[in-house]
Amino acid sequence: MAVNDADQNTDAALPEPIPGPDSTSRRNFAITGIFIIMTIYALYFGREFFMPVILAFLFALTLTPIVRFASKRGIPAPVSATMLVVASAVIIAVGGYLLSGPVMQLVNDAPQIGRSLTERMHELRTPLNRLLAISQQIDEVADTNRDEGVLKVAVQQPGILSQAAGNMLSAGTTIAIVFVLSLFLLASGTLFYEKIVQSFTKMSEKKRALRVVYDVEREVSRYLLTVAIINAGLGAVIAFGLWILGMPTPLLWGVMAALLNFLPYVGALLVMSVVTVISIITFDSLGYAMLVPTFLIICNVLEGQIVTPLVVGRRLELNAVSILIAVAFWSWLWGFIGALIAVPLLVVIKVFCDHFEGLQQIGNFLSAQQTMDREE
Template sequence: MPPRDRSGDRSGDRPGQEAGNGAGDGDAPDDWQHDLTEQRLSELRKIRRLMLCSFLLAAFTATYFARDVLLPIVLAVLLTLTLRPVVRGLQRIGIPPGVSAVLLMLAIGLGFAVAGYFLSGPIGEMAARAPQIGTEVQRKLAGLMDRLASIREVGEQVTEMADAAGATGEKMEVVVDQSGPIPSAVGSAASIGSTLVAAMILTLFLLASGDFYHRRIVEASPKLHDKKRALTIVRDVERQISRYLGAITVINAGLGVAIGIALWIIGLPMPHVWGTLAFLLNFMPFIGAIIGTVAAGAFALVSFDSVPYALLVPLSYFTLTTIEGNFVTPMLVGRRLELNIVSVFVTVAFWIWLWGVPGAVLAVPFLVVVKAVCDHVPSLKAFGGFLSGDPAVKAEDREGDPKDRTGKPAARHA
C-alpha cells in the first residue's frame, strides 16, 4: 500500500485552524467597537441630562423674571382652553367664532365690573379699618393669651433706645408711616386690572381665530399618527381644563353662597362680601381657606363683644371649606380629573414661590394640562399616573396588556 501523503492532511487542517483563529481574532475588534459605542452612548446621555437640567433652570429663571409678561399670556391661554368648547358649540348653531368671542368677553367683563362696583365700597372700608381691626383683635385676645413675643421685644428695644437717648440728651426722632393700606391696595388693584384686561384682549383674539392654531399644530407634525395624536391631545386638554374650571367655578359659587348664608345667620356684618371673598379665595387651594378663615375670624372679633360667639364665624367658615374640599369637589369633579393631593400641594407651593398669589390660582389648571398631555404620551404615562388621585386609573395606565377586560384586543389610538 503506498504511503499516504500527509501534506494534504496538514494543508487541509491548516485552513480550518487559520479560519478558526481568524474568527477568534475577528471578535476582538467587534467587542472593542461595541464597548466604544456604549461609551459614546453613555456620554451622550450624560450630555442630554445636563442640557435638560440647564434648560429647565433657564426656563424657571426666565419665568420668574418675566412674570409681568407671561402672566396675562398664561391666563389668556387657560381662558381660551376653557371657552373653546363653548365657542365651538355656538359655531354649530351658526354663530361665527368672532361674534362668540366678543359676546363671551363682554359677559365676563360685565361680570367683573358689576362685582367690582358692589364690592369696592365694603372692601375699601375694611381695608381702611385694618389697623383698627388689628388693634381690636389684640385687645380681645389679650385675656386669652399672653402678648406676642415679638411685640414685647419691640417694646423693650424702643425702651432701650429711649433710655439711651435720654442719657445722652439727644432728641429721638419718630417717623410715622402714613402710607397705610389704601395706596397699597389701590396699586395692587390697578396691577390686577391691567393683567385681566390684557388677558381678556388676548383671549378675544385667540377665540376669534377659531381652529387656526389647531391646524398649525397638526401641520407641524411630520407623520400622520403624530398629527392624530397632536389633535387628540389638544382636544382632550381643552375638554379636561374646561370641565375642571367649570366644575370648580360652580363649586366655589355654591361655597360662597353657603358661607354667606351661614355668616348672615350668625349675624356678621356684610355677609355677601364674605361670601364673594370665599368664592374668589377658594380658587387658591389650601391657602385660600386659611386666609378666609383668619380674615373672617379677625373681623368677627371686632364685630362681636363675646369672644366665644365670635369664634363661631371662623369655625363655620373652616367647616364648610373642609366639607367642600373633602366631599363635594371629589364627587363633582370626577375620577378622571381627580389629582394626587401630594402633587397638588407641591405644585401650589412651587407656583406660589414663583409667581405669588397668581401662581396659586394657576397652579392646579396647569397641573390638569400637564396630566392631560401625559395621558396621551406613552413615555409620560407613568408620570401621569402618579399625578392621578385614583389608584385604579394609575393601575390601568401602567398595565401594558393590550387586551381589555373582555379579553379582546384593545383598540390602539394613534
C-alpha cells in the same frame, strides 16, 4: 523598530471611543436641568408678559365649552366669544366697584380690628406679659443707643398714592391683555388645531396629534369650567349663610371664598382665619361667633369631599404634596396670581402627561391615586 512601527500603526487605526450610555444620560440630564433653570428664569423676569398670556389661555379654556355649545346651536364662535368676554368684563368691573368700598373700609379699620381682637382675647395676654416687658426693655436699649450719636439713615419711599396708581395701571393693563387675547383665542375656533396638524407630515402623526390636542382641550376645559361653577356656588352659599348669621359685608367674604378656593387647603384656611377674626370682634357672645367658622368648615368639607369629587370625578384629582409644591412655586414666581393659577396649571400638565407614554410617570406622580398600577 518594525515592531514599534506596527504598534504605532495599530494605535492610529483604533477608532475613537464611543460615549457610553452613562455619559449620554448625564449629558441629557445636564441639558434638561439647564433648560428648566432657563425656563424658570424667563418666567420670573418676563412675568409681565407671560402672566397675562397664561391667564388668557386658562380663561379661554374655561369658556371654550360654552363657545362650542353655542356653535352647535348655530351661533358663530366670534359672536358667542364676544358676548362671553364682554359679559365677564362687565361682571368683574361691577364686582370690583361694589367690593372696593368694603375692602378699603377693611384696610382702614385694620388697626381698630387688631385692638378689638386684643381686648376680646385678653385672657391670652397674661402668658405674654413677660415677653412684652422684655420687648419693651430691648426697645428702650435700642432707643438709648440711637440717642448716643448713631446716624439714622432713612430711605424715602414713593408715596402711597403713587404706588396705588402704579399697581392699578399695571393691573388694568394685565386685565385688558387677558380679555383681548381670550377673545381672539375663542373667536379663532380650530385655527390653532389646524396649524398643529399642518406641522406634521405623516397622516398617522396628524391624527394622533389632533386626537391628543382635542382630548387635552376637552378635559381641561370641562375641568376649569366645572371648578369655576363649583367655586362660584360655594361663594354664593357662604355669602348667603354669613348674611343669615349677621356678618358684616357677606358679599366680600363670599367672593373671597370663591377666589381662594382655587387654592386648595391654604385658601380655605386663609378665609376661615380672616372671617373668624371679624366674627369675634363683631358678636358679643364668643359661642355665637364660633358659629361662623363652623359654618365655613361644613361648607368646605361638603364641597371638597362630596360635591367636587362627585361632579369632577377622581381621575383629575391631584395629590396634596404636588398641590402644595405647585402653590409654593407659583406664588414665589408670580405672587398671588401665581398661587391662584397653580392648580389649574397643574391639571393641564397632568392631562398632557397622561396622553404621552414617556410622560405618564409624571402624570402618575401628580395624581392622587396609583392610576398606572390600577390599570395594570
